[in-house]
Amino acid sequence: MKKLQHTPEGVRDIYNIECGKKLSLESRLHKVLQMYGYHDIQTPTFEFFEVFRKEIGTIPSKELYKFFDKEGNTLVLRPDITPSIARAAATLFPDNDMPIRLCYTGNTFVNYPQSYQGRLRENTQMGAELIGVESVEADAEMLALVVDCLTTIGLREFQISVGNVDYFQSLIEDAGLREESEARVRELIGNRNFPGVEEYLDSIEVRRSSREALVALEDLYGGEEVLDQAENIAPNSKAIMAVRRLKRIYEVLKIYGVEKYINFDLSMTGLYGYYTGIIFRGYTFGTGDAIVKGGRYDHLLEKFGKKSPSIGFAIIIDQLMNALTRQHIRISYTRKNTLILYDDGRQKEAISLAKEFREKCKNTELVKRAPGKTLEDYISYGKENYAGNMLYIQSDNQIIMINLVTGEKKMIHSDN
Numbered sequence: 001m002k003k004l005q006h007t008p009e010g011v012r013d014i015y016n017i018e019c020g021k022k023l024s025l026e027s028r029l030h031k032v033l034q035m036y037g038y039h040d041i042q043t044p045t046f047e048f049f050e051v052f053r054k055e056i057g058t059i060p061s062k063e064l065y066k067f068f069d070k071e072g073n074t075l076v077l078r079p080d081i082t083p084s085i086a087r088a089a090a091t092l093f094p095d096n097d098m099p100i101r102l103c104y105t106g107n108t109f110v111n112y113p114q115s116y117q118g119r120l121r122e123n124t125q126m127g128a129e130l131i132g133v134e135s136v137e138a139d140a141e142m143l144a145l146v147v148d149c150l151t152t153i154g155l156r157e158f159q160i161s162v163g164n165v166d167y168f169q170s171l172i173e174d175a176g177l178r179e180e181s182e183a184r185v186r187e188l189i190g191n192r193n194f195p196g197v198e199e200y201l202d203s204i205e206v207r208r209s210s211r212e213a214l215v216a217l218e219d220l221y222g223g224e225e226v227l228d229q230a231e232n233i234a235p236n237s238k239a240i241m242a243v244r245r246l247k248r249i250y251e252v253l254k255i256y257g258v259e260k261y262i263n264f265d266l267s268m269t270g271l272y273g274y275y276t277g278i279i280f281r282g283y284t285f286g287t288g289d290a291i292v293k294g295g296r297y298d299h300l301l302e303k304f305g306k307k308s309p310s311i312g313f314a315i316i317i318d319q320l321m322n323a324l325t326r327q328h329i330r331i332s333y334t335r336k337n338t339l340i341l342y343d344d345g346r347q348k349e350a351i352s353l354a355k356e357f358r359e360k361c362k363n364t365e366l367v368k369r370a371p372g373k374t375l376e377d378y379i380s381y382g383k384e385n386y387a388g389n390m391l392y393i394q395s396d397n398q399i400i401m402i403n404l405v406t407g408e409k410k411m412i413h414s415d416n
Helices: 016-035 082-092 136-152 165-175 179-190 194-203 208-219 225-232 237-256 317-326 347-359 375-384
Strands: 046-048 066-068 074-077 100-109 122-131 158-164 262-265 278-284 292-296 310-316 337-342 364-368 387-393 399-403 409-412
Touching: 016 100, 016 122, 016 136, 016 317, 046 082, 082 100, 082 122, 082 310, 122 136, 122 317, 136 158, 136 237, 136 278, 136 292, 136 310, 158 165, 158 237, 165 179, 165 208, 165 237, 179 194, 179 208, 194 208, 225 237, 225 262, 237 262, 237 278, 278 310, 310 317, 337 347, 337 375, 347 364, 347 387, 375 387
Parallel strands: 158 262, 337 364, 337 387
Antiparallel strands: 046 074, 066 074, 100 122, 122 310, 158 278, 278 292, 292 310, 387 399, 399 409
16 A cells, blocks of 8 residues: 655645634735735745844744755845844845835744644745834724734634733843843743742842732733833832833723733743834633734834834734634635536537636536446535536536535526
C-alpha cells in the first residue's frame, strides 16, 4: 500500500466548505475595513532577517523559519505582518505627513517549540494599520473598528481588554529591576501568577512600595472604575499620563457606542517589544487564545528610516473561526453550483448549456457520466459538493432536472 504524504506538524489543509466559509468570513471583514477608509497592501511572505531582528521587538530568533538565498542573505518567513507594513510604509511613503490607512490579509509563520503541541505554526491574519497619527482619536478608531468587525460577523459575547505599556513600564522602572529580573516579573504577570510575583520580589529585596504596586496589578482589571485605582497608585507622571490617556480614549469610545465591549487590564504587557502605548487583545468563548491582538507602535517605523507614530491590530482568522464554530454562529456561505451531467455523445449540448449558465454568472460544474456509475452516484456527488440542482442530459437528448435539496425530479425537452 502506497504511503500517504501528510503535512508537517503545525500546518494543515483547508478545503471545500471550510475553505469557502473562511474566504466568506475574510470577505465580510474586509468590507468593514474598507468602510473605515483602509486601503489594501500585500507584503512579501518572506523578508530579509533584518526586518525581524531582535532590535525590532518581534518574536525570538529561535522561533523564526530562516533560510538563505543564493547570495547568502538570511531570509525569514514573516512571523508577524506589522514590521513588514512598517518597512513598506517607510519605503513607499518616506515624505508623506498625512494619515496612511492600510489593511491586509496574509499568513504568518512561527516555529513554536515542541511543547506547544497542537498549536498552529501557520495562521491567517487580517488587520489594519493607521500610520502617521498619534492621537487619542486614532486609538479609539482602532478599537471601534475591531468591535465593528467582530459584531458584523455575528459575535456578541466578547471583550476587548485594553492596557497601556507605559503604565506597566513605569512600575518596572520605579522598582529598579535588572534585565533578568524584569523578564521574570513580566513572565509571572503575563501568566497572572501574582503570588509568584510577590514571592519573587521578596526574594530580590525590592522596596515595599514598588512591590505593592506591582502586586496590585492583579486588581486593576475591570471596567472604567479601575482607571481611578490605577491613577491613585501611579508612581510617577509617566504612569499618570498613561491612565489619563485611557480615560480620554474611553470617552471617545462612548461616542462610538462600543464601550460595553471594553474592559481594562493594567497588568497587560506588550506581546511584542515594539509596542509603546495602548495595547489590546480581544477574547471570546470557544478559544483559549486571543482572537485579536493590537497596539500602538510609535517608534517602529524609525527602525526603517521614517519617524511616524502608528497603531494597528490583527484578527487571527483561524482562532476566530474556531470560536464561531464552538458558539454555533453560522458563517454565511451561500455558494450553490449547478451540476450538468451528460451521457457520451452529448458533449456539445452539455458545453453549450454550461456556457449559457456561466454567462448568467451561475456556478456550473460539467461532468461526463462514467461507465458503471449510476444516477444516484451523481446525486450523492452533487449533494456532497453543495450543488443545488442537477441537469442530466441523456443519450436520447432528454434532460432530467433534479432539485438536490428537495429531491424533486422533472423531465424537460432539450428544445426548452
